[in-house]
Structures are given as C-alpha cells and as structure tokens.
Amino acid sequence: MATIPQMRTRHTNPRLAYYLAIFASAFVALIVVALILSQMEDGQSDLGAIVVILPVVAMVMVGALSYCGDVERYYSAARRVPAFFSGLATASITLGAAGVSGFAGALLIVGFDAFAIAVGLLLGVLVLAVLIAPYFRKYGGHTLAGFLGRRFQSRRVRVLVALVTAVPLTLLVAGELKILSDLVARHTGRETASVLPLMAFAVALAVGLGGMRGASATGAAGGLTLLLAVVVPIAIVAVMRTNLPLAPLVYGNDLSGLASREAALGLVRSAPMTLDVGLPGVTPLVITQPFLERFSSLGVGGFLLLAFTIMAGVAAMPSVVARAATTPTVLQTRKAMGWAVVVAAVIVLFLPAGAVFARHYLLDIGQGVDNSWFTGLARLAIAAPVAAPPAEGYGGWPVARDGALMLLPAVARLPEVLVFAVGAGLVVTAFAAASAHALAIGTSLADDLVLAYAPEEESELARSVLPRLVAAGAIAVGAMVAARSGTDPFRLMLLALSMIAGSVFPVVVMAIWWKRFSTDGATLALVLGFGLTAGYAILSDIVGLPRILMLDPVAAGLVGAVAGGLGGVLASLMGPKTSQETREFVRDIRMPGGETVFDRERRLAAASRRRRATANVGAST
C-alpha cells in the first residue's frame, strides 16, 4: 500500500542538527589534523588526496545512512527538513561548485562585470522565495512538472515540462560531475577520465540510497562546507592585510590601491559590443582588464540580459523548487528561502574581497618577489604552466578560472592544506549539487512520464525503483557529457539556466499568479521558449553559426522567456477560459493554511478506492 500522510502538522527532524554538527566537526578536524601532519612531514605527501577523498566518502555515507525505504521519504524527505537546513541546501544547490568557481574566477579575471552573475543568483533566490516556493509547498507535490500538470489538469503539459527540464538538469549534472572529477583528479594526481566514472558511481549510490532525504543532508553539508571554504581563507587573508576578519567591509583600501597599481601598469579597458558577454572560459587567461572598470568585458545589454537570465533560471530551477516541498509548512518554506538568500549573500559578499586580495598578491609575485609556489599551483591546475618566471604585472601569468578560489590561499602563502581545504569544500558542494539535480531528473522522468497515471496501489515497487534507475541513467549521461574534452562546467550551468529561464520560468510564474493562464498558453510558452533558447544554443555553440547581434546563448534565456510568455498570454486570451476546478486549485495554493493539496487529493483518492473496493465486495456477496 502507498504511504498516505496522516498528519497535517509535521514536525522537523531533530537529529539533522546533530548530524550536521558531526559532519562539520569532522570536516574541521580533518583540516586541523592535516595541518598538523603537514608540519611534521617534509616534501611531497598525499595530504591533498586525503583531504578531498574523505569528504567524498563521508557524503556517500550520509546518503547511505539516509536510506529511504518508503516512497514518501525518497521523494520529499517526508517534509521534515527544518528551514535553516533547507536554506543551506538550497543555497549550495543553486550556486553549485560550478557557479561558485565560475563566479570567483570571473571576478578575478574580468573584475567588476562578473557581478552580473552575483546579481542574477541573489535575485533568483529572492524571486523563488516570493513568487514560487510558498505556492509549490502548499501544493506539496514532488516535481515541478507534476505541479504544472495538476495546475493545468493536463498530461501534455506535465510530460512536456518533464522532458524540457530534463535537458538543462542533465547539463547541470554534467557540469558538477566535471568539476568534482577535476578537483579529485588534481588532488590525487590522476587523470580526470579515470576519476570521473568513480565519482559518477559515488553520486549515483548516494542518490539511489538516500533520495531527497539524503540530498537534504548532503545539501546542508554542502552549504556549510561551502561557507567555510569561502569565508575562512578570505577572512584569514583579510586579517593578514587589514587586521580585521570582516573582509567585505575592510578591503576598500586594497581596492583603491589595486586601481592605482593597475593604472600604473597601463591596463586599459576594452570596449565590448552592447550584447557581448565576454566571460572567461576554462582555458587559463592572463588578466588584462582593470578590476574596477565596468562594462569592459560584458556590454551593458549583455550584463543586464545575463543577470535577468540567471535570475529567472535560478528561480525556476526544478531541483531547487522541489526542495521547497521538503519543509513541514508554508511558513517554514518562506524561512528556508530567506536563509538561502542570506547564505548566498554571505558568499557573494566575501568572494570579491578574495579576488581583490588575490590580484594584489599576483602583482607582487609578478614583480619578482617570489614564485617558489609556482609548481604547486600548476599541479592543482590553478594556473597554467609557464616556462619563464612571470613578467611584470599580470603578464605571462595565466590563471585558471575554476582554480581562482584556491589561488588566494596559495598566493597568500597560507599552508598548502588550506588550498586543499578549499578544494574539499568545492568537492562537497559539487557532490551535493550533482545529487540534487540527478534526483530531480530521476523523480521527474519516472513520476511524470511513466508512473503518473499508473494505479497507485499497483505501482509502489515501481515508484520506489524507477526514479533510482532513471537518476542513475541521468548521472551516466551527465558523466558522458562531462567526459568530452573541453567541457566547461560554468558554461554548462549558464546554458542550463538560460534554457530553464526561457521555457519554465514564465509558465510557472503565470500558473500561480494568473488564473486565466490556460493549457494552450502554457504549451505554447514552453515550446516557443525552449525552442528558442535551446535551438539558439545548439546553432551557436555546436553548429557554429554566427550569433545574432553578438548575443551569447547564455544570456538568451530572457529573450526566450519574453517571447514564450507573450505567446502564452496571447494563446490564453484567445482560447477558452480555464475551468472552475483549475481556478479553485489556484485559489487553494494561494492560501498558506489548511491541508497540503497533494496530500488531500491522495487521501481522498485512497478513500475513494477503499469505498469502491468495499462496494465491490458487498456486490459480490
């Protein structure tokens, strides 16, 4: 029999706080022990491998210990995740290791213009908190496709959303797996190709065993370690340079000093086209743009389009929206989203300070102070190997975008273990994000495509097994994408956000906020928006056709959203009105109180089945 939730008010899991405290203590203890060992040993050691491998083992164990036998826990962690932990998990999944590394690297290499990413990420979580999450929680289902299918009472919309979101979610899995494997490979001295299958298997194991319950625990662990990995090294460097650890408030003098030094070096801004998005790729680059010069790598239009595209993509990201249903109540969901914004804001406030400090150190080194740490940087792929010592300034010193976060403790001459610790923090975050995205694909494709209309009492085993198999398949496809040479995890993330922004965002927002929005409107918006964004990305990035007005596909999501949204509005206005039942559903999800809609409908359906069974027995006797 299916598990039908009986309680209207669910209590949070009190043990989650203990588990997270144990995980955080173990992580800090690992770094401290590694620091002690590093002082006792001379020469090369395997400390880097130990510091990144043990957290991966711990994440698999967290997934295994969160084993979900019943379907309810696998799909929604039985809605017992406290707001703070859900917020931590939401932040870590939203940013992801690809996002944090990409943003940190873009800040280091192009400076000011990288704030388009931060603006988009922060406002995306805010928009999710206000426009989508509380209403999805009141519905209480497991997937975004299921929510929209119920809203429009349409199997077509449900299947379409499941298919459309599977593409960007797979790209997100691929990006996180790529960065996870790269980091583990560099710290263990192996090739990414040999590490990738192992990491994919580890993520699949955690997802298969733990489901949403495990993803909640690994997500919260990812958020906490990400905070530690970002805040601690930057705060230490801030103390070294300014005597105060509050880096975001105290790097003003360093920023002014950096502007003067870069002006003396003769760095000049370039003039991009209006819609240009000149973000750095995976190839290490020499810094050529002054940090404070705005709109020197991204044009004004490109900056705004990218920010709004990321915002819309984050707000409608299916793996993040699904998290909204893991808290006990609508009120807790709002608080969880509030915590997610706070955590993301802390990270976004600290990273620019780290980039400014790192640029100062790079200039010091470039002027011949010391470059003895060069070998270590090249080994961890933080910078590209160069034959000769770097020339004056940034010249001749190409830095890797995705190694920027690890660059700061290295160039600030902090113990090497702290460089490994930052890598370990990113590894945990990548693991958590890959798990969450893979879980969302598995749940959606299994529940919305295959099992949606199967009789519930007959499909309990299938509901338990199929999402796990589909998630494993999605991880395998993601690993194949990640294995392609030259795969850029940050670009994959931005492309995925662009596709989500162009297709799902206008549909989910209007589904909640406009009762008149019809099935035909939603179908047109999905097809048009996804067709435009995904088609443009394929034509531009794979076929190699020239870009329209220099518009980068990663910033095209807003165009797709506007086109799809307008098409959806027109189709809704021209078509028949929505049904009374649909309008009642929308009214219902807008009210935070009362029983969760999904639970009530399942309870009523189960009662109806029981009545029919009783009637049949009565008739036969």
Added chain:
Amino acid sequence: MKKKIRKPYWRRTKLLLIMTLILPLLVIFSMPALLGLLDGFNVLGFPASYFAVAHGTALIAVAAVLRYVTRQENVDRWHGANDEF
C-alpha cells in the same frame, strides 16, 4: 476559505509582492545609468558605484527577503489565512 477573507488577503499579498520585488528589479534595470551618477563618491572606503553593486545588491536582497518573510507572516496572521499560528 470564504471569499470575503480570501480576497483582501490576496490583495495584500500581491501588494507585498510588488513592494518586495520592485526595488531590486528597478535597481538592476537602472544600474548602468545610476552607476555613472555615483562616480566620485566613496562609501566605507569603496568607490560608491562599486559599493552599490558589490554590497548593495546583497544587502537589498537580504533586506527584501527578511521584510517579505516577516510581513507575509503578519498578513497571514491578520487575515487568519494560516492555521499554524
């Protein structure tokens, strides 16, 4: 829920939504134009235009979400729209 409770509740919720989102969205949209006006000023040792983007966005987002969560809770309570209280 009865219409006479639901309607005013939803009206206030929509108003709160607009008040929460309008400032951040307007700030971003007008950012390129506003930044030029801030050149030459300093805040806490930072160029004001840089501070507005690097710190301002994060602070506005946090303030907006905190305000939204507390105000929406008050709206729920006032209209009796949430039986958690």
